[in-house]
Amino acid sequence: MRIQYNFAFLDEGSKREIRRATLKAIAIPGYQVPFASRELPIGRGWGTGGLQLTLSLIGKSDVLKVIDQGSDESVNAVSIKKLIDKTTGVPATDATEAATLIQSRHRIPEVPLRTGQLLVLQVPMPEPLRMYEPSELETKRLHGEKDYSGAWLMLFEQIMKYRSVSTGADHPVMVNDRYVMAPSPIPKFDNPKMNYSEALILLGAGREKKIYAVPPYTQVVSLAFEDVPFEPESFPGHSCRQCGAEDVFMDELYDSEKEETYYQCNDTSYCLQRMNAQPLV
Amino acid sequence: MSLDMVHDIQIAYRQLVDAMSRPGYLADITEEAGKLNPEPSMLPATQILARMLLDTEVSFGVVSEREAEAVHLLNQLTYANETTLEAADFIFVLSDATPEQLLQVLKSAKIGELQDPHRSATIIIETPSLTGGSKLQLSGPGIRTVAEAEIQLNEAWIDIRGERNAEFPLGLDLIFTDSANRLLALPRTAQVAKEEIR
Structure with missing residues (x-):
């Protein structure tokens, strides 16, 4: 039996509720609006928000x-693309410039976003204060x-222990000088x-319903101290082995045969595009 | 052709998202609004918003000379419940409301609580036109430097809105509609200043 789903899978009542929450979220930048997260054919915590x-x-x-995570072709991205394509018929692309709607897990594309595009980020843990305050009532x-003294203290403790801020991804930010927000686990490189x-950026946490x-x-603004400024990841002296790009976010890989580490663009479509533009050797 | 509750509402919603995230942006939903049967009590653009946003989960209030008629229409279209203007999630201030009534709504509508600022009213205000009014300067999130609005409306609302929105994140979100099927949104973050006459 083949079930005829509504356009874009969700029923209109569910969409309406998500839309109302989204509009309030836009009106209150950085504030987590609760919503009734729906069941989907993928598990909660896998990008349902x-x-x-x-x-x-x-x-x-x-x-x-x-x-x-920078890749257009990994399982999670492909499954989500398939689900959306099957229930809407909307074409998918790899080219960042061509897209009007971009859903991403843990990266903001290297190609700068523009007006007319919309970025949706998947969020596992929307609450930046959760690490030191388990109660939702209390964090609210x-x-x-x-x-936000606790948020600052968390960073301060890292400096005391490790001499520098040890956050990798999901470094907390201050939005519109009011709310401390989890930017989703994007690398610090993407925070700026x-x-x-x-482009408008929307963040959705399905399991946490925000x-x-x-x-x-x-x-x-990424949280930092006057004497310990915010430091995004940098890759000085390294370039992508495939396309030669510098000043992008790169993955460090290890070649066990040659016993050497090498670097490669994390944003695969950006890398591929650059390689295609290069003349054949 | 009649209004498609899936696709036409989606297009209008994206226009509203643009309007809400870029205050001053004039969204145009003429094509979608044109598919509606004209109702004497409210503008087509207003009706599209009602169909987009209201259902049994939310409450609304109406300020109009034809209040009963408009309430009946919204009940029928959306099954949403009417309530007092102090408690309503959505308040419709229709074109035949007086300037004093609009001020009263702005004064009494709920602005949320510090822990739940999203539990605040969204006010939909019908205007003769969203162009040709006195110039307003807008700034705040969503605006690169400064944006302009020319809402044709008695300007007294600006100060009252400013007072109610003084304590961010508390505040009111306004959506203006006009007879040319346009939308303009002023989320609580938008700073509105009357342009000084030089």
């Missing part, structure tokens, strides 16, 4: 791109009172791309 946002937004004229109060972004947003042209 992002997926629900995408499904509530997508229309016939969209061009979709789905990335999983802390956000309400803009009491959120600041005054040209939607939040960073509107375009909104101040997003």
Whole structure:
């Protein structure tokens, strides 16, 4: 039996609720709006928040791109693409410039986003204060009172222990000078791309049932101290082995035969595009 | 052709997302609004918003001379419940409401609580036109430097809105509609200033 699903899988009532939450999220940048996360044919914690946002937004004229940790072709990205394609018929692309709707897990593409594009990020842990405060009621109060001493203390303790801030991905940010927000586990390298972004960024946490947003042209500052400034990852002296790119976020890989480490662009579509543009040797 | 509750509403929603995330942006939903049967009580653009946002989960209020008619229409279209203007999630201030009534709504609508600022009213206001009014300067998130709005409406609302939105994140989100099927949104983050006459 073949079930005829509604366009974009979700029923219209579910979309309506997600849409109302999304609009409030845009109006209150960085604030986590609760919503009734729906059951989906993929498990919670596998991108259901992002997926629900995408499904509530997508229309016939969209061009979709789905990335999983920089890759267009990993299992998670392909499964999500297939689900969306089967229930909407919307074409998917790898080219960042061609996409109108981009759902991403843990990366913001290397190609700068522009007006007319919309970035949806999948979020596993939307609460930046959860590490030191397990109670949701309490973290809501802390956000309400803009009491972020704990967030600062967390970074301070890392400096005391390790002499530097030890966050890798998901380094907390201050949005519009009001809310401390988890930018989703994007590398610190991508944090500055959120600041005054040209595209609207929506973040969805399906398991934790939260939607939040960073509107375009909104101040997003990574938390740091005056004497210990924010330091994104950098790859000095390294370039991508495949396309030669520098100043991009790279994966470190190990060649066990040659016993050497090498670097490669993390954003696969960006890398491929650069390689295709290069003349054949 | 009648309104497609899936695709036409989706297109209108994306226009509203653009309007809400870029205050000052004039969204146009003429094609979608044109598919509606005209209703004497409210503008087509307003009706599209009602169909997009209301259902049994939320409450609404209406301010209009034809209040009963409009409430009946919204009940029928969306099954949402009418409630007082102090408690309503969505408030429709229709074109025949007086400027005083609009001010009263802005004064009494709920602005949320510090822990739940999203539990605040969204106010949909019908205007004669979203162009040709006195110039307003907008700034805040969603705006690169400064944006303009020319809402044709008695300007008294600006100060009251400013007072209610003074304590961010608490505040009111406004969506203006006009008879040319356009939308303009002013989320609580948008700073509105009357342009000074030089």
